[in-house]
Amino acid sequence: MTPILELRGITKRFPGVLANDQINLTLNKGEIHALLGENGAGKSTLMNILYGLYDPDEGEIIVNGKEINVTSPRDAIKSGIGMVHQHFMLVPVFTVTENVMLGDETTRLGGFLDRKSSAARIREISNKYSLEVDPTSYVRDLPVGVQQRVEIIKLLYREADILILDEPTAVLTPQEVDELFTIMRSLVKGGKSIIFITHKLREVLTFADRITVIRGGKVVGTTTPKETDQNQLAAMMVGRDVSFEVDKNPANVKDSILEVKDLVVLDDLNHVAVKNVSFNVHAGEILGVAGVQGNGQTELVKAITGLSHPVEGKLTLQGKDIKKASPRTITELGSAHIPEDRQKDGLVLSETIANNLVLNTYYLNPFASGVFIQEDAVLNNAENIIDNFDVRTPSPLIPVGSLSGGNQQKVIVGREFSRPINFLVASQPTRGLDVGSIEYIHKRLLEKRDEGCAILMVSTELDEVLELSDRIAVMFDGEIIAIVDAEGATKEQIGLLMAGVVEA
Amino acid sequence: MSDKEKKHETKKDPGKIFLDEVSKSPLTLTILAVVTGLLLGGLLVAITSEDVYQAFDLSFWEGIKSAAGAAWSTYEALFFGSVGNPSKIIEALRSGESEAIRRAFNPFFESLVASTPYIFAGLAVALGFRVGLFNIGAEGQIFIGAATTVTAAIFLKGLPAIIHVPISLLAGFVGGGLWGFIPGWLKAKTGGHEVINTIMMNYIAFRLSEFLLRGPLKNPEGFTPVSAKIQESAKLFRPFESPIRFHIGFFIALFVAFLVYIFLFKTTWGYTLRTVGSNPRAAKYAGMNIVRSTVLAMFLSGGLAGLAGANEVLGVNHNLAVAFSSGYGFDAIALALLGKSNPIGVVLSAILFGFLRNGAIQMQLSAGIPIDIISVLQAFILVFIAAPAIIRTIYRLKEPDIDIEAVTLHGWGGN
Numbered sequence: 001m002t003p004i005l006e007l008r009g010i011t012k013r014f015p016g017v018l019a020n021d022q023i024n025l026t027l028n029k030g031e032i033h034a035l036l037g038e039n040g041a042g043k044s045t046l047m048n049i050l051y052g053l054y055d056p057d058e059g060e061i062i063v064n065g066k067e068i069n070v071t072s073p074r075d076a077i078k079s080g081i082g083m084v085h086q087h088f089m090l091v092p093v094f095t096v097t098e099n100v101m102l103g104d105e106t107t108r109l110g111g112f113l114d115r116k117s118s119a120a121r122i123r124e125i126s127n128k129y130s131l132e133v134d135p136t137s138y139v140r141d142l143p144v145g146v147q148q149r150v151e152i153i154k155l156l157y158r159e160a161d162i163l164i165l166d167e168p169t170a171v172l173t174p175q176e177v178d179e180l181f182t183i184m185r186s187l188v189k190g191g192k193s194i195i196f197i198t199h200k201l202r203e204v205l206t207f208a209d210r211i212t213v214i215r216g217g218k219v220v221g222t223t224t225p226k227e228t229d230q231n232q233l234a235a236m237m238v239g240r241d242v243s244f245e246v247d248k249n250p251a252n253v254k255d256s257i258l259e260v261k262d263l264v265v266l267d268d269l270n271h272v273a274v275k276n277v278s279f280n281v282h283a284g285e286i287l288g289v290a291g292v293q294g295n296g297q298t299e300l301v302k303a304i305t306g307l308s309h310p311v312e313g314k315l316t317l318q319g320k321d322i323k324k325a326s327p328r329t330i331t332e333l334g335s336a337h338i339p340e341d342r343q344k345d346g347l348v349l350s351e352t353i354a355n356n357l358v359l360n361t362y363y364l365n366p367f368a369s370g371v372f373i374q375e376d377a378v379l380n381n382a383e384n385i386i387d388n389f390d391v392r393t394p395s396p397l398i399p400v401g402s403l404s405g406g407n408q409q410k411v412i413v414g415r416e417f418s419r420p421i422n423f424l425v426a427s428q429p430t431r432g433l434d435v436g437s438i439e440y441i442h443k444r445l446l447e448k449r450d451e452g453c454a455i456l457m458v459s460t461e462l463d464e465v466l467e468l469s470d471r472i473a474v475m476f477d478g479e480i481i482a483i484v485d486a487e488g489a490t491k492e493q494i495g496l497l498m499a500g501v502v503e504a
Numbered sequence: 505m506s507d508k509e510k511k512h513e514t515k516k517d518p519g520k521i522f523l524d525e526v527s528k529s530p531l532t533l534t535i536l537a538v539v540t541g542l543l544l545g546g547l548l549v550a551i552t553s554e555d556v557y558q559a560f561d562l563s564f565w566e567g568i569k570s571a572a573g574a575a576w577s578t579y580e581a582l583f584f585g586s587v588g589n590p591s592k593i594i595e596a597l598r599s600g601e602s603e604a605i606r607r608a609f610n611p612f613f614e615s616l617v618a619s620t621p622y623i624f625a626g627l628a629v630a631l632g633f634r635v636g637l638f639n640i641g642a643e644g645q646i647f648i649g650a651a652t653t654v655t656a657a658i659f660l661k662g663l664p665a666i667i668h669v670p671i672s673l674l675a676g677f678v679g680g681g682l683w684g685f686i687p688g689w690l691k692a693k694t695g696g697h698e699v700i701n702t703i704m705m706n707y708i709a710f711r712l713s714e715f716l717l718r719g720p721l722k723n724p725e726g727f728t729p730v731s732a733k734i735q736e737s738a739k740l741f742r743p744f745e746s747p748i749r750f751h752i753g754f755f756i757a758l759f760v761a762f763l764v765y766i767f768l769f770k771t772t773w774g775y776t777l778r779t780v781g782s783n784p785r786a787a788k789y790a791g792m793n794i795v796r797s798t799v800l801a802m803f804l805s806g807g808l809a810g811l812a813g814a815n816e817v818l819g820v821n822h823n824l825a826v827a828f829s830s831g832y833g834f835d836a837i838a839l840a841l842l843g844k845s846n847p848i849g850v851v852l853s854a855i856l857f858g859f860l861r862n863g864a865i866q867m868q869l870s871a872g873i874p875i876d877i878i879s880v881l882q883a884f885i886l887v888f889i890a891a892p893a894i895i896r897t898i899y900r901l902k903e904p905d906i907d908i909e910a911v912t913l914h915g916w917g918g919n
Contacts, residue, residue, distance in 0.1 A: 015902060305789075306791075307788060307789065326791060326793075327788065327789060327790070327791040328790075328791025328792075329791075330791075331791055337789070339789055344783070344785050344786070345785050345786055345788075345789045346786065346789065347783075347786060348778075348779055348782050348783045348786050349782075349783070350782050351778070351779070351782065355775070359779070359786065359789075359790045360789075360790040360791055362772055362775050363772045363776075368772045371771045371772050371773055372770055372771055372772075373770055373771060373772060373775060375770075
């Protein structure tokens with residue numbers, strides 16, 4: 001049988017980087033093929049080539065036995081290739097129908113949109129593949145999981161046979177992930193073929209028919225879930241053995257450091273985002289906050305770190321009221337913050353690594369004397385942190401924006417951990433990082449905890465919360481609906497809580 | 505990937521690395537933008553010259569020759585007007601007459617005189633850019649700075665120059681600073697956009713200075729809206745005799761540029777302002793006070809523009825007239841961009857602009873080329889600076905690893 005899609009010897013060079021090096025890949029009809037690799041391994045480049053966003057330097061793309069020339073997404077769609085990007089390309093103020101039609105509008109009477117017939121086709125597609133969605137609802141009102149379905153419908157509407165899903169599970173709850181995989185199965189049954197990009201091993205092993213691992217722009221190997229296991233895949237991905245077991249000492253819990261009582265926080269649009277939340281964080285423990293993104297975690301962290309001020313409730317750090325305190329006051333009380341969005345909040349990308357490493361201490365001795373910055377001290381500090389935190393960089397004086405995501409995160413962790421702290425807020429500490437960096441940052445977080453630091457860790461990665469936390473608080477719709485001991489907590493239990501299901 | 509592999513990858517031919525670096529350097533881009541602007545300017549001169557068309561009627565080569573000749577004579581006149589005519593300089597030196605020598609060198613010094621207000625105003629706008637603020641109000645701040653300076657320079661009497669000059673300059677700094685402070689404060693407290701508010705402050709400044717020159721500041725002995733001459737003790741020292749108007753304001757400008765450089769890159773205040781400018785969210789995260797930074801930056805920016813006005817009053821005109829500034833504050837936006845908001849870059853761009861402006865006057869007289877060609881030339885250069893992709897495509901330059909322009913242009917979006 002001819003494969004539905006074949007990539008032969010795809011090579012793509014960027015200045016200074018060989019992003020794809022002689023990549024071969026075959027996709028059989030009716031197959032779910034997982035493309036596994038770390039960030040920067042070249043998965044996205046490959047898929048962007050296939051989707052016509054990049055031109056390959058070498059190699060050929062063969063669909064149904066015929067070589068095709070893809071120079072734009074339009075060509076790709078014509079050849080039956082469709083892609084769902086990690087960040088959805090939907091217009092929030094349009095309805096589902098309008099979004100699906102966009103770029104391929106059916107019209108009648110020379111120019112008027114024919115929403116009715118489109119909606120009918122959408123219903124047909126959603127029935128056929130059990131992709132439940134209401135064509136008349138506005139995209140902004142839909143949960144993320146349903147928005148993703150709209151993206152898939154968009155492809156099916158254009159009669160794509162080859163679907164590329166780029167990190168489709170990154171934004172979903174565990175239950176939504178299960179639903180997505182059911183949908184993928186029914187798509188495959190209906191004759192579609194799927195390439196799905198991920199760096200999550202467990203998903204790959206459960207749902208893929210075949211797995212191709214990419215590292216450093218090269219194909220390391222292709223295998224099937226039956227022939228392999230998590231450790232072997234991780235080793236293929238990283239190029240060395242990786243330990244998944246987090247060595248965790250029993251927590252030595254001491255005094256309460258952060259006390260939050262009946263806290264109410266508004267978001268940027270002045271809607272109540274955090275509703276009467278109460279909890280404590282003690283020295284020597286990690287309190288993990290689990291929850292699907294957008295359930296008030298961001299606003300909670302902002303209030304605790306002084307970036308916004310709560311409208312009601314009590315907020316004390318080491319007995320001091322910090323309800324109206326500025327970020328600087330809170331930092332000076334011995335608190336550290338690994339922000340959710342490292343590039344927007346945590347770093348000044350155009351500044352040097354050395355300057356970024358003193359972002360919140362630049363005005364203090366020894367980095368400043370009077371109003372003058374002491375460049376030697378700043379540089380010394382940078383060299384120390386780069387050594388201690390294994391930041392891979394040719395020099396401390398290059399812009400931090402030129403580092404990889406993992407190294408950028410190490411810069412932040414290094415900065416926050418290199419001053420005496422007793423309280424840490426770590427928000428999505430490993431988002432978008434590769435396996436090696438995740439392992440490293442987890443180790444450092446546990447070290448801090450063992451040193452007696454109180455840690456509040458917010459993460460949407462359920463595995464991370466389960467592995468690192470001593471207690472787990474689950475946030476749903478602005479409330480903490482349960483706080484449970486991490487020991488004995490199961491993925492299913494937390495997953496249900498994340499979806500707002502509280503057992504009677 | 506192991507370290508060994510990495511090292512292997514970065515090992516390249518040193519010559520190629522050098523070319524790569526040159527190709528990525530923002531300086532290369534700037535220089536090529538200027539050169540391309542000059543070439544296009546020459547082309548423009550050629551295609552607007554009737555002689556060239558007549559020559560093309562004769563033959564193609566005649567036309568090309570005539571076009572090249574037209575461009576050449578334009579730039580020759582520009583050079584003579586801005587730097588000086590070499591043959592005249594040699595002649596004057598041979599004759600040994602001091603006035604002839606001064607006349608021969610005058611174009612060069614006159615260009616420096618024209619550069620000086622550009623340096624101050626360019627620094628003003630550049631400082632704003634660094635903090636993510638788009639100060640369009642430099643022109644108004646120049647007028648207010650000039651007005652406060654002229655007040656101090658006329659009405660303070662009996663002071664020695666060593667005190668009177670600094671006080672008058674300070675008056676200009678504070679006057680312009682106040683004019684920048686107001687939109688800065690409005691932005692910080694009410695969110696009112698500084699672009700709109702500085703434009704409005706310009707109108708207020710223009711009309712206010714007109715009012716002052718028809719009323720309180722008007723020379724009681726004259727009929728035109730011009731102030732009285734300033735006290736002798738407030739004038740900036742001129743090292744050469746007439747006709748050379750070169751004054752120490754140029755050196756003050758260089759010194760202020762040095763101070764701005766130290767302030768921006770060597771002090772905690774500068775670090776704060778730069779962080780607020782390049783990433784306000786990170787600045788907030790780091791506990792920096794964004795309101796205070798915005799207000800301070802606008803005050804300093806206005807103050808620097810005010811110094812441009814003070815410089816013109818104390819160094820060149822010795823009085824205040826209604827339209828004494830010919831758009832220095834607006835050209836300053838352009839040259840701050842050209843100088844990449846870097847004090848050294850601003851000084852170099854200001855000198856370039858000063859020489860172009862001054863040379864253009866001579867060019868108009870001797871080659872009959874309208875002075876406006878210089879504005880077109882500046883516009884060409886700026887288009888290339890603002891759209892670096894054009895230059896990169898023409899000269900096949902490499903993309904820089906990190907977008908440096910993004911930092912300088914942050915103010916355009918006004919976020």
